[in-house]
Amino acid sequence: MNALTWNVFSGGTVTIDLDVCTGCTTKACLSACNVPNLGSALTRGDDGLPALAISPDRAAKGGCIECLACDLACAADGLGALSFVLPTPETDAYLDALRTAGDAPGRGW
Ligand code: SF4
Numbered sequence: 385m386n387a388l389t390w391n392v393f394s395g396g397t398v399t400i401d402l403d404v405c406t407g408c409t410t411k412a413c414l415s416a417c418n419v420p421n422l423g424s425a426l427t428r429g430d431d432g433l434p435a436l437a438i439s440p441d442r443a444a445k446g447g448c449i450e451c452l453a454c455d456l457a458c459a460a461d462g463l464g465a466l467s468f469v470l471p472t473p474e475t476d477a478y479l480d481a482l483r484t485a486g487d488a489p490g491r492g493w
């Protein structure tokens with residue numbers, strides 16, 4: 385997979401499958417990314433595909449504010465090439481406690 389990946393401040397990761405983006409006519413993620421006072425973290429690269437408008441280091445320090453606007457725009461008007469993996473420690477701990485108690489998700493949920 386030809387992927388664009390960057391880390392974000394929460395410890396998560398954003399990945400765009402650029403192979404999918406080649407067939408996308410809207411490039412909706414690009415217009416969706418417009419952070420007040422920071423500008424856009426995404427831009428159109430020389431190849432016409434999404435690219436980071438800022439350095440990966442700056443993106444990881446908060447230049448990408450994890451607003452999910454690109455993800456929603458891609459789901460609504462793009463081809464679903466974008467994925468977020470964000471840490472959810474409280475939810476993980478809650479689910480671990482349920483499993484320990486023998487009440488695993490999927491039973492009666
Ligand atoms: S909207 Fe989705 S599929 Fe289209 S260019 Fe952006 S990430 Fe790729």
Ligand code: SF4
Binds near residue numbers: 455
């Ligand atoms: S999460 Fe928000 S700031 Fe980060 S790339 Fe997507 S739209 Fe831009």
